[in-house]
Amino acid sequence: MNLLWLQSGGCGGCTLSLLGAEAPHLFETLAGAGIRILWHPSLSEASGGEVLDLLARVETGDVPLDLLCIEGALLRGPNGTGAFHRFAGTRTPMIDWVSRLAARAHSCLAIGTCAAFGGVTAGGSNPTDACGLQFEGTYPGGLLGTDYRSGAGLPVINVAGCPTHPNWVTETLMAIALEGLAVRDLDAYARPRMYADQLVHHGCPRNEFYEYKASARAPSDLGCLMEHLGCLGTQAHADCNTRLWNGSGSCTRGGYACINCTSPEFEEPGHAFAETPSLAGIPIGLPTDMPKAWFVALSSLAKAATPERLRKNAVSDHIAVPPTIRPTKLR
Amino acid sequence: MTRLVVGPFNRVEGDLEVQLEVADGRVREARVNSPLYRGFEQILQGKDPRDTLVIAPRICGICSVSQSMAAAYALADAAGVAMPTNGALATNLVLACENLADHLTHFYLFFMPDFARPAYADRPWYAATEKRFRALSGSAAGEVLPARAHFMHLMGLLAGKWPHSLSLQPGGTAKPVQAQERIRLLSIIGAFRRFLERETFGDPLEAVVALDSARALDAWAARDPGRGDLRRFLQIADDLGLDRLGRATDRFVSYGAYPSGGTRLFKPGLWANGPQALDLASIAEDLSHSWMAGGGGPLHPADGVTIPDAEKANAYTWCKAPRLGGEVVEVGALARQLVDGHPLIRDLVAESGGNVRNRVIARLLELARVLMAMEDWIKAIAPGEPFCEQTAIPDEARGMGLVEAARGSLGHWLAIRRGRILNYQIIAPTTWNFSPRDAAGVPGALEQALVGAEVRPGETTPVAVQHIVRSFDPCMVCTVH
Numbered sequence: 153m154n155l156l157w158l159q160s161g162g163c164g165g166c167t168l169s170l171l172g173a174e175a176p177h178l179f180e181t182l183a184g185a186g187i188r189i190l191w192h193p194s195l196s197e198a199s200g201g202e203v204l205d206l207l208a209r210v211e212t213g214d215v216p217l218d219l220l221c222i223e224g225a226l227l228r229g230p231n232g233t234g235a236f237h238r239f240a241g242t243r244t245p246m247i248d249w250v251s252r253l254a255a256r257a258h259s260c261l262a263i264g265t266c267a268a269f270g271g272v273t274a275g276g277s278n279p280t281d282a283c284g285l286q287f288e289g290t291y292p293g294g295l296l297g298t299d300y301r302s303g304a305g306l307p308v309i310n311v312a313g314c315p316t317h318p319n320w321v322t323e324t325l326m327a328i329a330l331e332g333l334a335v336r337d338l339d340a341y342a343r344p345r346m347y348a349d350q351l352v353h354h355g356c357p358r359n360e361f362y363e364y365k366a367s368a369r370a371p372s373d374l375g376c377l378m379e380h381l382g383c384l385g386t387q388a389h390a391d392c393n394t395r396l397w398n399g400s401g402s403c404t405r406g407g408y409a410c411i412n413c414t415s416p417e418f419e420e421p422g423h424a425f426a427e428t429p430s431l432a433g434i435p436i437g438l439p440t441d442m443p444k445a446w447f448v449a450l451s452s453l454a455k456a457a458t459p460e461r462l463r464k465n466a467v468s469d470h471i472a473v474p475p476t477i478r479p480t481k482l483r
Numbered sequence: 484m485t486r487l488v489v490g491p492f493n494r495v496e497g498d499l500e501v502q503l504e505v506a507d508g509r510v511r512e513a514r515v516n517s518p519l520y521r522g523f524e525q526i527l528q529g530k531d532p533r534d535t536l537v538i539a540p541r542i543c544g545i546c547s548v549s550q551s552m553a554a555a556y557a558l559a560d561a562a563g564v565a566m567p568t569n570g571a572l573a574t575n576l577v578l579a580c581e582n583l584a585d586h587l588t589h590f591y592l593f594f595m596p597d598f599a600r601p602a603y604a605d606r607p608w609y610a611a612t613e614k615r616f617r618a619l620s621g622s623a624a625g626e627v628l629p630a631r632a633h634f635m636h637l638m639g640l641l642a643g644k645w646p647h648s649l650s651l652q653p654g655g656t657a658k659p660v661q662a663q664e665r666i667r668l669l670s671i672i673g674a675f676r677r678f679l680e681r682e683t684f685g686d687p688l689e690a691v692v693a694l695d696s697a698r699a700l701d702a703w704a705a706r707d708p709g710r711g712d713l714r715r716f717l718q719i720a721d722d723l724g725l726d727r728l729g730r731a732t733d734r735f736v737s738y739g740a741y742p743s744g745g746t747r748l749f750k751p752g753l754w755a756n757g758p759q760a761l762d763l764a765s766i767a768e769d770l771s772h773s774w775m776a777g778g779g780g781p782l783h784p785a786d787g788v789t790i791p792d793a794e795k796a797n798a799y800t801w802c803k804a805p806r807l808g809g810e811v812v813e814v815g816a817l818a819r820q821l822v823d824g825h826p827l828i829r830d831l832v833a834e835s836g837g838n839v840r841n842r843v844i845a846r847l848l849e850l851a852r853v854l855m856a857m858e859d860w861i862k863a864i865a866p867g868e869p870f871c872e873q874t875a876i877p878d879e880a881r882g883m884g885l886v887e888a889a890r891g892s893l894g895h896w897l898a899i900r901r902g903r904i905l906n907y908q909i910i911a912p913t914t915w916n917f918s919p920r921d922a923a924g925v926p927g928a929l930e931q932a933l934v935g936a937e938v939r940p941g942e943t944t945p946v947a948v949q950h951i952v953r954s955f956d957p958c959m960v961c962t963v964h
Binding site: 168203272370399406 | 494533593599628642649866873943949
């Protein structure tokens, strides 16, 4: 299968993250799935005219385009011209290149939240009129429109994340190459359910603190980050804490809040990212699928029952109180 | 005179176009176009200042931590807070990990594959080079990708993930290192040291760092030809005369890097035929050839404005043109090592100035120097002691954050009013290196470096031009942001 990768209004971070794929490494993973890189802006030899020749052959259909990966938001501004990003070496706006190539693609993938929904590039006043391939924030449409279907009959596959985990990308590509994806494999935002049916909360090492509402107050505290420090792990669709990043990491393991980066419009949460908005001491954003009354009831019960160890460790940057060692025979 | 428009220019971070006027087989004039504008300085306006820690790293996926650190330093400056020792050590480690991984990625995946092009099939070193460095298929990639990924396990431990961590804070790090993690860090660094000593240098790091002159480097290379990728590069550089390719202004700036305990690992300064004082107040951005509105004179970034104007006459790039005291300067690993005073780099630059070969040597030297410092920083971490000073951001303040990214000097300038960001200005390393002409018509560093480059008959994407461009390790997404 041929893979073409293009970058527009993004940071390149999904590519750099992808280079960290491990065991096997990226090139072996792709080769093992029979995927050949036609061109990738960071990895291929071809530059300048060689690339434009290749793209011309893709456009005529002489070179089949099995997998089109777009990284970065699509910049429609200023005033609908697309002039905020003309593809280098051409006078043509990138949005035109992407529209034409998407029409040729058997499968079309948005790599990262920018390409999927607009992402950080669409933040603030959205100065470049940025959008995703088939979504503009939570609204369907985007650059290609709601009716777009790739050659495989699928909408754009939104491998969302800021950045994407290397394996979200490689596993999606492999699934397409080896078995094909169907609409039922994608969630309501067209994210692959393989990773998007999980919550970041699953496997979070702060879960014991969460259970007792023993909360961190400031950066470097060990406690749960939900009550005060903006963590959205109980709502965020991703498997970060069961899959792990760069060996043994994740956002909550790195000491900071999950900001729900696989979600459309995560870039504008309506409050400071590192602060939990609350009403009468209760966080406004409750854990997914949790009835509010029960959350309030369980939280107050849990708070009343918080063991001393968790209460102290939650606001410490090291284990101030170790767990009690219990006599072996009385377990 | 013929005109060449070269792009898309790959194996650089982001999108790049270069326009060349060519006569008699040489580049006479070059214009560098950064064709992507995203408007981060506009996006940040009006936001809670703390949100820069989320948004700034997302300017760039390859300099993500550098952007985080510049934002954190700017907030720390605004708040008047200083990091505890552990915080400074841990954030240095995270920044160093990014910078070294970037140096590695640049050398093996972005820069060297150009020597595996068929254009060099007649050179004596070609067969070995093609086998080792060919893009996507060379043997080096299969070794470098796993080594890089293992090295970046440091990011998993200290920053949660890379890119786009939120662990780096104005007061230190949100990730306190526990005793067992400190030991694991040493094992990660140890494995990377062994990779570099085996594959990149073919010698202990100490032997590379001890090279103190051009002559010592020549002798070292001759002692064991073909052992390690640095020696392989030196052989190619010698054959192709890469020390005579891509000379720019020979004025170099470094903001200095890796503070801890009241000093820095690398000194700040300006180098112009010798050490000079670095006057940060004399930085100003010229907009005359940028698609940016603002007709007045160049402004210091603390007062800078960013208003895009895609229709502006005589403009040819989204990049602004920063100048230091009105002059063009070059930034990067070469500038850093020169300003800091490493004897090998001082001698190489005295001999042949800033050029393709010397830029690459400085980068690899830095791999060795910084990795050795990382070992010391890890050992100095004291689990149980504080990692983060708590910070309250004032409602009215200004702040400046300066850091050295892999590819050079990065600055953030922040103004807060009524608790919100009034203005945020960024000058990235490649903004310096790939700036357009200024109002006086003086071309930027790369534009100068390209003049005189060979264009072989029939070449539309001249390979000499590619070597020069990539020798700067440009990051185009940072350039305009």
